[in-house]
Amino acid sequence: MKSGLKRSNAPIFWGLFGAGGMFSALFGPMLVFITGIAVPLGLMLPANTMSYAKMMAFAQNIIGKGFILAVIALFLWFAAHRIFHSLHEIGIHAGVGAKLLCYGSAFIATVISAVVLLSLGF
Amino acid sequence: MSENLKIIEIEVLRYHPESDREPHLEVYKVPFTDDMSVLQGAQYIKDNFDGSLTFRWSCRMAICGSCGMMINGIPKLSCETFLRDYHPNRIRIEALAHFPIEKDLVVDLSGFIEKLESIQPYIIPKEPRSLEQGEYLQSPQQFNDYIQFTSCINCTLCYAACPQFGLNPDFIGPAAIALLHRYNMDSRDGAAEERMELVASEEGVFNCSAVGYCSVVCPKHVDPANAVNINKTNAAKDYFLRFLSPKGGSK
Structure with missing residues:
Protein backbone atom coordinates (compact mmCIF):
# COMPACT_ATOMS: atom_id res chain seq x y z
CA MET A 1 0.00 0.00 0.00
CA LYS A 2 1.21 3.49 -0.78
CA SER A 3 2.14 5.59 2.19
CA GLY A 4 1.24 9.20 2.86
CA LEU A 5 -2.26 8.90 1.42
CA LYS A 6 -4.54 11.76 2.29
CA ARG A 7 -8.24 11.08 2.73
CA SER A 8 -10.32 12.97 0.22
CA ASN A 9 -13.07 15.28 1.50
CA ALA A 10 -15.01 14.69 -1.70
CA PRO A 11 -17.77 12.60 -0.04
CA ILE A 12 -19.26 15.77 1.51
CA PHE A 13 -19.54 17.48 -1.86
CA TRP A 14 -20.38 14.28 -3.69
CA GLY A 15 -23.13 13.55 -1.15
CA LEU A 16 -24.69 17.00 -1.58
CA PHE A 17 -24.28 16.63 -5.35
CA GLY A 18 -26.02 13.25 -5.30
CA ALA A 19 -28.84 14.50 -3.10
CA GLY A 20 -29.27 17.59 -5.26
CA GLY A 21 -29.22 15.55 -8.47
CA MET A 22 -31.90 13.22 -7.17
CA PHE A 23 -34.00 16.07 -5.80
CA SER A 24 -33.77 18.19 -8.94
CA ALA A 25 -34.63 15.23 -11.16
CA LEU A 26 -37.70 14.48 -9.04
CA PHE A 27 -38.98 18.02 -8.49
CA GLY A 28 -37.20 20.30 -10.99
CA PRO A 29 -39.37 19.81 -14.09
CA MET A 30 -42.59 19.95 -12.04
CA LEU A 31 -41.50 23.19 -10.36
CA VAL A 32 -40.53 24.76 -13.68
CA PHE A 33 -43.95 23.85 -15.04
CA ILE A 34 -45.89 25.20 -12.04
CA THR A 35 -43.91 28.38 -11.34
CA GLY A 36 -42.78 29.19 -14.87
CA PRO A 46 -56.48 27.97 -9.63
CA ALA A 47 -55.59 31.62 -10.17
CA ASN A 48 -54.47 32.20 -6.60
CA THR A 49 -52.20 29.12 -6.43
CA MET A 50 -49.12 31.23 -5.86
CA SER A 51 -50.74 34.21 -4.19
CA TYR A 52 -48.68 36.06 -1.59
CA ALA A 53 -50.82 34.79 1.29
CA LYS A 54 -50.52 31.17 0.18
CA MET A 55 -46.79 31.35 -0.44
CA MET A 56 -46.24 33.08 2.90
CA VAL A 71 -34.92 23.19 -3.43
CA ILE A 72 -32.60 26.19 -3.23
CA ALA A 73 -29.63 24.68 -1.41
CA LEU A 74 -29.47 21.18 -2.90
CA PHE A 75 -30.05 22.43 -6.46
CA LEU A 76 -27.18 24.89 -5.96
CA TRP A 77 -24.80 22.29 -4.48
CA PHE A 78 -25.63 20.03 -7.39
CA ALA A 79 -24.97 22.80 -9.90
CA ALA A 80 -21.78 23.94 -8.13
CA HIS A 81 -20.30 20.45 -8.23
CA ARG A 82 -21.30 19.90 -11.86
CA ILE A 83 -19.86 23.26 -12.95
CA PHE A 84 -16.67 22.69 -10.94
CA HIS A 85 -16.05 19.33 -12.63
CA SER A 86 -17.07 20.56 -16.06
CA LEU A 87 -14.48 23.35 -15.77
CA HIS A 88 -11.93 20.65 -15.10
CA GLU A 89 -13.02 18.71 -18.17
CA ILE A 90 -12.87 21.62 -20.57
CA GLY A 91 -9.32 22.32 -19.43
CA ILE A 92 -9.81 25.09 -16.90
CA HIS A 93 -7.94 23.38 -14.14
CA ALA A 94 -9.96 23.91 -11.14
CA LEU A 101 -16.29 30.26 -6.29
CA CYS A 102 -18.43 27.17 -7.03
CA TYR A 103 -18.90 25.70 -3.58
CA GLY A 104 -18.62 29.08 -1.86
CA SER A 105 -21.57 30.54 -3.77
CA ALA A 106 -23.64 27.44 -2.98
CA GLY A 121 -41.32 33.21 11.40
CA PHE A 122 -43.49 30.21 12.07
CA MET B 1 0.17 -7.78 -56.73
CA SER B 2 -3.04 -9.77 -56.90
CA GLU B 3 -6.30 -8.22 -58.02
CA ASN B 4 -7.97 -8.05 -54.62
CA LEU B 5 -5.05 -6.25 -53.02
CA LYS B 6 -6.09 -2.74 -52.02
CA ILE B 7 -3.94 0.12 -50.76
CA ILE B 8 -4.63 2.04 -47.57
CA GLU B 9 -2.75 5.07 -46.28
CA ILE B 10 -1.61 4.62 -42.71
CA GLU B 11 -0.52 7.73 -40.85
CA VAL B 12 1.73 6.78 -37.95
CA LEU B 13 2.82 8.91 -35.01
CA ARG B 14 6.60 8.55 -34.91
CA TYR B 15 8.85 9.58 -32.07
CA HIS B 16 12.48 8.74 -31.50
CA PRO B 17 13.53 10.14 -28.12
CA GLU B 18 17.20 10.48 -29.13
CA SER B 19 16.72 12.41 -32.36
CA ASP B 20 13.20 13.93 -32.32
CA ARG B 21 12.24 16.97 -30.32
CA GLU B 22 8.58 16.04 -30.53
CA PRO B 23 6.39 13.36 -32.11
CA HIS B 24 5.45 13.77 -35.77
CA LEU B 25 3.25 11.95 -38.29
CA GLU B 26 4.49 9.87 -41.23
CA VAL B 27 2.31 8.36 -43.93
CA TYR B 28 2.82 4.90 -45.47
CA LYS B 29 0.89 3.33 -48.35
CA VAL B 30 0.17 -0.21 -47.28
CA PRO B 31 -1.29 -2.94 -49.52
CA PHE B 32 -3.77 -5.02 -47.57
CA THR B 33 -6.25 -7.85 -47.80
CA ASP B 34 -9.65 -7.99 -46.09
CA ASP B 35 -8.38 -10.21 -43.29
CA MET B 36 -5.59 -7.84 -42.24
CA SER B 37 -5.74 -6.10 -38.87
CA VAL B 38 -4.30 -2.68 -38.11
CA LEU B 39 -1.54 -4.51 -36.22
CA GLN B 40 -0.67 -6.40 -39.39
CA GLY B 41 -0.62 -3.06 -41.19
CA ALA B 42 1.97 -1.82 -38.70
CA GLN B 43 3.93 -5.05 -39.12
CA TYR B 44 3.87 -4.55 -42.89
CA ILE B 45 5.35 -1.08 -42.45
CA LYS B 46 8.06 -2.44 -40.14
CA ASP B 47 8.92 -5.30 -42.54
CA ASN B 48 8.83 -3.32 -45.78
CA PHE B 49 9.29 0.41 -45.19
CA ASP B 50 10.97 1.19 -41.91
CA GLY B 51 12.39 -1.46 -39.60
CA SER B 52 12.76 1.06 -36.80
CA LEU B 53 9.00 1.44 -36.28
CA THR B 54 8.39 0.35 -32.71
CA PHE B 55 5.20 -1.06 -31.22
CA ARG B 56 4.16 -3.72 -28.72
CA TRP B 57 2.30 -6.85 -29.66
CA SER B 58 2.16 -10.51 -28.77
CA CYS B 59 -0.92 -12.72 -29.09
CA ARG B 60 -2.73 -11.19 -32.12
CA MET B 61 -6.06 -12.31 -30.67
CA ALA B 62 -7.17 -9.74 -28.09
CA ILE B 63 -5.94 -11.72 -25.11
CA CYS B 64 -2.56 -10.27 -24.16
CA GLY B 65 -3.50 -6.60 -24.11
CA SER B 66 -0.18 -5.41 -25.60
CA CYS B 67 -1.19 -3.81 -28.88
CA GLY B 68 -3.44 -0.97 -27.72
CA MET B 69 -3.10 2.25 -29.67
CA MET B 70 -5.16 5.28 -30.66
CA ILE B 71 -6.79 4.42 -33.97
CA ASN B 72 -8.32 7.53 -35.53
CA GLY B 73 -8.33 8.98 -32.02
CA ILE B 74 -10.10 6.07 -30.34
CA PRO B 75 -8.26 3.68 -28.00
CA LYS B 76 -8.46 0.19 -29.52
CA LEU B 77 -6.58 -3.09 -29.65
CA SER B 78 -4.96 -2.98 -33.08
CA CYS B 79 -5.16 -6.77 -33.46
CA GLU B 80 -8.96 -6.81 -33.46
CA THR B 81 -9.40 -3.68 -35.58
CA PHE B 82 -9.45 -4.25 -39.33
CA LEU B 83 -8.01 -2.12 -42.10
CA ARG B 84 -11.00 -2.94 -44.35
CA ASP B 85 -13.28 -0.98 -42.00
CA TYR B 86 -11.34 2.24 -42.68
CA HIS B 87 -10.58 1.85 -46.40
CA PRO B 88 -10.69 3.94 -48.59
CA ASN B 89 -10.06 6.61 -45.95
CA ARG B 90 -6.70 7.21 -44.37
CA ILE B 91 -6.16 5.66 -40.96
CA ARG B 92 -4.14 7.33 -38.20
CA ILE B 93 -2.42 5.32 -35.50
CA GLU B 94 -0.82 6.93 -32.46
CA ALA B 95 0.55 5.95 -29.08
CA LEU B 96 -2.08 5.58 -26.34
CA ALA B 97 -3.21 8.96 -25.07
CA HIS B 98 -2.32 10.25 -21.57
CA PHE B 99 0.86 8.16 -21.25
CA PRO B 100 4.42 9.36 -21.82
CA ILE B 101 5.71 8.04 -25.17
CA GLU B 102 8.86 5.94 -24.98
CA LYS B 103 9.30 5.43 -28.71
CA ASP B 104 6.82 5.56 -31.62
CA LEU B 105 3.74 3.62 -30.45
CA VAL B 106 5.28 2.33 -27.23
CA VAL B 107 4.22 4.12 -24.04
CA ASP B 108 5.74 4.10 -20.59
CA LEU B 109 3.51 1.95 -18.38
CA SER B 110 5.58 2.11 -15.20
CA GLY B 111 3.07 4.44 -13.50
CA PHE B 112 0.29 1.98 -14.27
CA ILE B 113 2.31 -0.96 -12.92
CA GLU B 114 2.89 0.94 -9.67
CA LYS B 115 -0.85 1.54 -9.39
CA LEU B 116 -1.54 -2.15 -9.95
CA GLU B 117 0.85 -2.99 -7.12
CA SER B 118 -0.68 -0.36 -4.84
CA ILE B 119 -4.15 -1.96 -4.82
CA GLN B 120 -2.76 -5.24 -3.38
CA PRO B 121 -4.06 -7.36 -6.25
CA TYR B 122 -4.07 -10.68 -4.43
CA ILE B 123 -6.32 -12.47 -1.97
CA ILE B 124 -5.59 -11.46 1.61
CA PRO B 125 -7.55 -14.08 3.58
CA LYS B 126 -10.01 -13.05 6.28
CA GLU B 127 -8.52 -15.63 8.60
CA PRO B 128 -5.48 -17.84 8.08
CA ARG B 129 -6.39 -21.41 7.23
CA SER B 130 -4.31 -24.49 7.85
CA LEU B 131 -3.88 -27.27 5.28
CA GLU B 132 -6.01 -29.59 7.44
CA GLN B 133 -8.95 -27.21 7.16
CA GLY B 134 -8.91 -27.77 3.39
CA GLU B 135 -9.68 -25.42 0.56
CA TYR B 136 -11.77 -22.24 0.60
CA LEU B 137 -15.25 -23.02 -0.63
CA GLN B 138 -17.11 -20.57 -2.81
CA SER B 139 -20.67 -20.77 -4.10
CA PRO B 140 -21.52 -20.00 -7.75
CA GLN B 141 -23.26 -16.85 -6.47
CA GLN B 142 -20.10 -15.71 -4.65
CA PHE B 143 -18.10 -16.48 -7.79
CA ASN B 144 -20.49 -14.39 -9.91
CA ASP B 145 -19.96 -11.40 -7.63
CA TYR B 146 -16.45 -10.82 -8.90
CA ILE B 147 -15.84 -12.88 -12.06
CA GLN B 148 -16.63 -9.98 -14.44
CA PHE B 149 -13.85 -7.90 -12.92
CA THR B 150 -11.25 -10.65 -13.42
CA SER B 151 -11.38 -10.27 -17.21
CA CYS B 152 -9.04 -7.26 -17.34
CA ILE B 153 -5.99 -7.79 -19.57
CA ASN B 154 -4.18 -4.60 -18.50
CA CYS B 155 -4.33 -3.15 -22.01
CA THR B 156 -4.77 0.36 -20.48
CA LEU B 157 -7.24 1.45 -23.18
CA CYS B 158 -9.43 2.73 -20.32
CA TYR B 159 -6.62 5.03 -19.15
CA ALA B 160 -6.26 6.43 -22.65
CA ALA B 161 -10.04 6.99 -22.63
CA CYS B 162 -10.28 8.57 -19.17
CA PRO B 163 -10.27 12.39 -19.30
CA GLN B 164 -9.66 12.57 -15.56
CA PHE B 165 -6.54 10.40 -15.76
CA GLY B 166 -5.42 12.68 -18.58
CA LEU B 167 -5.70 15.65 -16.25
CA ASN B 168 -4.38 14.00 -13.10
CA PRO B 169 -1.92 11.15 -13.68
CA ASP B 170 -1.99 10.36 -9.95
CA PHE B 171 -5.57 9.08 -10.26
CA ILE B 172 -5.47 5.31 -9.64
CA GLY B 173 -7.68 4.96 -12.68
CA PRO B 174 -10.29 2.58 -14.10
CA ALA B 175 -8.45 -0.73 -14.55
CA ALA B 176 -6.67 -0.67 -11.19
CA ILE B 177 -9.91 0.20 -9.37
CA ALA B 178 -11.78 -2.56 -11.25
CA LEU B 179 -9.14 -5.04 -10.13
CA LEU B 180 -9.27 -3.68 -6.59
CA HIS B 181 -13.02 -4.23 -6.69
CA ARG B 182 -12.48 -7.78 -7.95
CA TYR B 183 -10.51 -8.64 -4.78
CA ASN B 184 -12.87 -6.75 -2.48
CA MET B 185 -15.81 -8.71 -3.89
CA ASP B 186 -14.10 -12.09 -3.50
CA SER B 187 -15.61 -14.01 -0.57
CA ARG B 188 -12.16 -15.37 0.32
CA ASP B 189 -10.68 -11.91 0.69
CA GLY B 190 -10.79 -9.79 3.83
CA ALA B 191 -8.77 -6.71 2.94
CA ALA B 192 -11.46 -4.34 1.67
CA GLU B 193 -10.89 -2.10 4.69
CA GLU B 194 -7.14 -1.96 4.02
CA ARG B 195 -7.76 -1.05 0.38
CA MET B 196 -10.28 1.61 1.44
CA GLU B 197 -7.44 3.92 2.43
CA LEU B 198 -6.46 4.13 -1.24
CA VAL B 199 -10.04 4.18 -2.58
CA ALA B 200 -10.97 7.11 -0.32
CA SER B 201 -7.72 9.01 -0.82
CA GLU B 202 -7.16 12.03 -3.02
CA GLU B 203 -5.80 9.68 -5.70
CA GLY B 204 -8.90 7.52 -5.36
CA VAL B 205 -12.37 7.13 -6.82
CA PHE B 206 -13.51 10.74 -6.42
CA ASN B 207 -11.30 11.82 -9.31
CA CYS B 208 -13.87 10.12 -11.54
CA SER B 209 -16.60 12.37 -12.92
CA ALA B 210 -18.66 9.47 -14.29
CA VAL B 211 -17.84 10.00 -17.96
CA GLY B 212 -18.06 6.24 -18.55
CA TYR B 213 -15.83 6.14 -21.65
CA CYS B 214 -13.54 3.62 -19.91
CA SER B 215 -16.29 1.01 -20.03
CA VAL B 216 -17.09 1.85 -23.66
CA VAL B 217 -13.54 1.17 -24.90
CA CYS B 218 -12.89 -1.88 -22.69
CA PRO B 219 -12.33 -4.84 -25.05
CA LYS B 220 -13.19 -7.33 -22.29
CA HIS B 221 -16.45 -5.80 -20.99
CA VAL B 222 -15.03 -5.39 -17.50
CA ASP B 223 -17.09 -2.22 -16.91
CA PRO B 224 -14.53 -0.35 -14.79
CA ALA B 225 -16.86 2.68 -14.56
CA ASN B 226 -19.27 0.54 -12.58
CA ALA B 227 -16.51 -0.63 -10.23
CA VAL B 228 -15.39 2.97 -9.68
CA ASN B 229 -18.90 4.20 -8.95
CA ILE B 230 -19.72 1.35 -6.56
CA ASN B 231 -16.56 2.31 -4.69
CA LYS B 232 -17.58 5.97 -4.57
CA THR B 233 -20.61 4.85 -2.59
CA ASN B 234 -18.41 2.61 -0.41
CA ALA B 235 -15.96 5.45 0.21
CA ALA B 236 -18.76 7.90 1.05
CA LYS B 237 -20.21 5.39 3.53
CA ASP B 238 -16.76 4.92 5.02
CA TYR B 239 -16.32 8.69 5.27
CA PHE B 240 -19.52 9.32 7.19
CA LEU B 241 -19.83 6.07 9.13
CA ARG B 242 -16.21 5.65 10.20
CA PHE B 243 -16.91 7.35 13.51
CA LEU B 244 -19.58 4.76 14.27
CA SER B 245 -17.44 1.78 13.37
CA PRO B 246 -15.79 0.06 16.35
CA LYS B 247 -12.46 -0.02 14.48
CA GLY B 248 -12.79 3.58 13.39
CA GLY B 249 -12.75 2.80 9.65
CA SER B 250 -9.62 3.54 7.70
CA LYS B 251 -7.49 6.52 8.59
Missing part, protein backbone atom coordinates in the same frame (compact mmCIF):
# COMPACT_ATOMS: atom_id res chain seq x y z
CA ILE A 37 -45.63 28.07 -17.13
CA ALA A 38 -48.87 27.00 -15.46
CA VAL A 39 -49.27 29.85 -12.93
CA PRO A 40 -48.16 32.79 -15.16
CA LEU A 41 -50.32 31.57 -18.06
CA GLY A 42 -53.23 30.61 -15.82
CA LEU A 43 -53.23 27.00 -17.05
CA MET A 44 -54.81 24.13 -15.15
CA LEU A 45 -54.24 25.58 -11.67
CA ALA A 57 -48.20 30.40 4.70
CA PHE A 58 -46.17 27.76 2.90
CA ALA A 59 -42.89 29.43 3.89
CA GLN A 60 -44.02 29.73 7.51
CA ASN A 61 -44.78 26.04 7.81
CA ILE A 62 -41.86 23.97 9.05
CA ILE A 63 -42.22 21.40 6.24
CA GLY A 64 -42.65 24.18 3.70
CA LYS A 65 -39.46 25.83 4.98
CA GLY A 66 -37.61 22.55 4.69
CA PHE A 67 -38.83 22.04 1.14
CA ILE A 68 -37.87 25.56 0.01
CA LEU A 69 -34.44 25.28 1.62
CA ALA A 70 -33.87 21.87 0.00
CA GLY A 95 -7.74 25.24 -8.41
CA VAL A 96 -8.67 26.68 -5.06
CA GLY A 97 -10.21 29.73 -6.75
CA ALA A 98 -12.72 27.78 -8.83
CA LYS A 99 -13.51 25.59 -5.85
CA LEU A 100 -14.18 28.59 -3.63
CA PHE A 107 -22.67 27.76 0.67
CA ILE A 108 -23.47 31.48 0.88
CA ALA A 109 -26.81 31.00 -0.88
CA THR A 110 -27.63 28.17 1.54
CA VAL A 111 -26.90 30.37 4.54
CA ILE A 112 -28.85 33.33 3.14
CA SER A 113 -31.91 31.22 2.31
CA ALA A 114 -31.82 29.57 5.74
CA VAL A 115 -31.64 32.99 7.45
CA VAL A 116 -34.44 34.44 5.31
CA LEU A 117 -36.66 31.40 5.84
CA LEU A 118 -36.15 31.53 9.60
CA SER A 119 -36.80 35.29 9.71
CA LEU A 120 -40.22 34.74 8.11
